[in-house]
Amino acid sequence: MTAPSLEIVNLSVAFGSDRARVQAVDNAGFRVAPGESFGIIGESGSGKSTILRAISGLNDEYDGSVLIDGRAAPRPRNKAFFKNVQMVFQDPYSSLHPRRMIRATLMEPLEIHRFDRRDERIAQALSDVGLAPEFAYRYPHQLSGGQRQRVAVARALLLEPRIMLLDEPTSALDVSVQAGVLNLLNTLRLSRGLTYVMVSHDLRVIAHMCSRIAVMTQGRIVEELSADDLRSQNAEQDYTRELITASRVALAAE
Template structure:
């Protein structure tokens, strides 16, 4: 393994929702660190707080306690423009994450305009190529694209400003299985090509095992255990809950691995 430094770190992260008298703590004192170039996963059942962590980290929700750091600097609650250039997010639902009245080119040109990046036209061509969409998709509206194609456009949008970190919020769960594999392989290839750091949230063990080297098992707002992808495959878990969770999906993992490989 190459020498690494923690790029993202969460220390004592807690997030609560609701009015003062009836606050629900959704994320409870969570800490983790992600090294540069690493892919880290958060697994857990629905409602365990994994997407909430992602939204807090991305800057969509500034209402959290604890600290989030990027490259050893604590992030302010209101993120800077520079942060948005370095950290990008891919959403779960490709049908909701693209503006219905904007052609692909416009979707990709907008971030370039915001950050004042030059060579817009060439960059758009390059990025579309990188996500496996040809030039014929450039002037399409989202409703003319399939789910997988839309997700590729969403990934292209996230990549166009050359970020270091990609936050992935269940990027494949809204797609059908064969398309899932394509998108996962694309994400894997892009990470190697562009030396990206991933933080991926999923309830699907197979997806996490395929993409991530390490993963945190979440249960009721806490990370109860950290596992390597090897441990996930071998279902070696320290906690009872993790073992149960792994057991429940183990067959799916084995099956999916064949399909993806």
């Protein structure tokens, strides 16, 4: 394996103290190579989103280390880190400021990081995610869920990051819209050489998007396997097999 773009080592996150203490993430570790798409799957409450929040620095009360290109990420995270690592949130209905025009939302990262040619970059970012430039002059309530999520992706891309953290980016969207956003994310990764860490509870989404997958339950990563192993149900751990079976049953029920 080449030098990892992102590596987490012995990551542990706990909430509360004493008797109310919950170990949300317990000694998790994985490495993601540049340009790779790494998936984390598990039921809700398994700690997968907590890992993303720890990597991004939204929660920097963690033990262990987060390494970007072999160097520990600073705590609290600095601007240089955010320039490199961006995140797309689960719910596009809450991740865009309801009172701000899309243009203002997209302008913000450019102002903070003092980029030039701002209007040009915004128009380019919108067209990269498949939206017309006029969308800059709308408010979030004038957009559909899929359009909002595309705006959220555009916002993350504006800083030209190398690593994207995707927190269930399609689970709040209609099934008909999901495929469009997933394909967009795939295209962007290939054309820009982005590294993805994607969290989902949907096996199909993960299998479609990721080459390697970590399976999480109760804060622990129990198994790491390739997408091919997942498709051929070549799992070693009982929990992973249960997860696959449960997902097949759910699929059959649909």
